[in-house]
Amino acid sequence: MRVLVVGAGEVGSSIASSLSDSHEVVVVDIDPERVEALTYSEDVLAVTGDGTDLDVLEEAEVEKADVVIASTDDDETNLATCATVDVVSDAFTIGRVEHTNYLETWRGHEGAFGVDFMVCTDLLAAEAIVRVVGLPTAHEVDPFADGCVEMAEFDVPADSPIAGETVAEADRFEELTFVAVLENGNGHAEVARGDTVIQGDSRVVVVGRPESVREFARSIEPEGAAGRVEDVVVIGGSTTGELTAERLASRGIHPRIIEFDENRARELAERLPAATVYSHDATDPEFLSREHIEDADAVVATLGTDERSLLAALLAKREGAERAIAVVEQARYVDLFETVGVDVAVNPRRVTAEEITRFTRERRAENVAIIEPGGAEVVEVEVDEDSVLAGRTILDASADLPDGVVVGAITRNGEYVTPRGDTVVEVGDHVVAFVQADAHDEVSAKL
CATH class of the missing domain: 3.40.50.720 (NAD(P)-binding Rossmann-like Domain)
Incomplete structure (x- = not known):
């Protein structure tokens, strides 16, 4: 897929970095220094110029783009870019805005401004904050499978009851799966195995039913997670x-x-x-x-x-x-x-970059949460007949998947299914899996 990103600031650069491994990415920015820096750091094509200028878009071969992402820090520039692209190309347009009035207009009149999908920075930030507030002790929370599944990252204090335990010892929850451990809270995301020791001051990533995720939160820090958030x-x-x-x-x-x-x-x-x-x-x-x-x-x-x-x-x-x-x-x-x-x-x-990246993944990847740092992800995929998981147990299918993959949860017809080695995955199931950065491409092709 060919993706044209207009704006090479923090959002645009992050999107380009996330997509460049598996897609052809072209970046347009008015600042030549940004363009040069991105060209050296990422495998992208780069064009210097104003994304609202038709000549610049044509230089970037907008007519070949499958997706155009307008991600500058200026709302009007992004909307003008999408409107221009809508006239000269069949590309799917994604526009980033900060002001909610544009979002409200777009929601009321689908396709307004020439935008096919709009993201609002302030709204996304507020939603992320509210999810974290609602789960005391969590560092990040992302919903999957229409809210039936949650992915949460937790910092484990040095004095936590589970500090020093192995994953097998800490795993006392029927509807929850440990998928990754980040040592010292900022290291490389490693697959959580039964004998992995959860060190104090590390970070763990779990996937499971929201109720089980909350029970796990209480096991990490019983006092901090015990009460309901009211004030x-x-x-x-x-x-x-x-x-x-x-x-x-x-x-x-x-x-x-x-x-x-x-x-x-x-x-x-x-x-x-x-x-x-x-x-x-x-x-x-x-x-x-x-x-x-x-x-x-x-x-x-x-x-x-x-x-x-x-x-x-x-x-x-x-x-x-x-x-x-x-x-x-x-x-x-x-x-x-x-x-x-x-x-x-x-x-x-x-x-915002994570939300846009999620939307521009392969069409079968319905949800993506990026585990920082290192580029590891938790992804949600609907299993079809071509999937390596279809009609097989997780244990059997794992032989055909790279080591850096853990199936964290399954939903079937809206019902939660606890993934175990002998669980048979069916066509139509929604699978939520942790994927290490170096396994992205292989997993995308097989799931």
């Missing part, structure tokens, strides 16, 4: 903060919002009647103490700048908040945030 404080009334509060309220959680600007605070109070809104400086320790920030089950810092979000998150933790989640605009700061005390750092651009 969430959103610091910063940005669009991401508003969307996060809105979705928390839809789950029955009564959020508190702290917004410095009085006019914006008043606007939020009118738009979100289920939330309590304060107009104050969230970096004021006396205010945080007075408003009992220590009672919060989670604090979400989304202040628009990384420095302010980091400060607010750390102050809230110091005052006793159970958990701090921060929106990080610069992907290179994610590890820094989590090293200095933020529990989970969410980078909107990375979340």
Whole structure:
């Protein structure tokens, strides 16, 4: 498949890197330095120029593209690019926007702006935050099989009850599968085998029924995951903060919002009647103490700048908040945030790149979650007659699959099936599997 990516920033570069191994990728960007850097780092063709310029698109041979992804940081540029492509090519267009008003228009009028599929950065970030808030102690949560299956990453503290146990010893859950272990939380994702020891300060990736994933969360950190999340404080009334509060309220959680600007605070109070809104400086320790920030089950810092979000998150933790989640605009700061005390750092651009990458995978790959770092993935595939799994037990089929693959879950007619060695996979089943980076191409062809 030929994929044309317009915009070589964090989102575009990440998409190009993820797709270049298995697809022909062409990247267009107005910045010659970005184009040159991407040409050296990835196996892509690159063109310097404005993606809204028809001459530039023709130079990139847009007429040969199967998919065009407009991923610059400017909404209007992305929409103009898609509209231009829609006129001169039959390519499927994907447009990235930050403002939800464009998304609402597109949803109300399918095909508006010449966009076939639209992703909204702020909305995706808010949804990622809400999933993590809903599962205390989780680092990342992704739904599969229409919500019947969850993939979750958990950091294992050094004093966790399961630290030092093997995977076989920690696996006490009928409807859950350990698929990977990342040593020290940032190493290469290794397949979780029965004799793999779960070290303290490592990260584990599990796939299973949502109920079993929650039970496992309690086994990692019994006190931290025991209670229901009821009190969430959103610091910063940005669009991401508003969307996060809105979705928390839809789950029955009564959020508190702290917004410095009085006019914006008043606007939020009118738009979100289920939330309590304060107009104050969230970096004021006396205010945080007075408003009992220590009672919060989670604090979400989304202040628009990384420095302010980091400060607010750390102050809230110091005052006793159970958990701090921060929106990080610069992907290179994610590890820094989590090293200095933020529990989970969410980078909107990375979340967006993952969503677009998922949508541009081979058509049979219905869902993809990228395990960072290293490029390993958890994928959902509907099994057809040509699949190596069709009509065979998992044990038999594993002989024809590379070592870096673990079947984590199966759903059949909407029902969860626990994958075991003697489980026979049927045509039409949805299989959720962990795949190491170096096994992507072979697995894609066989599953």
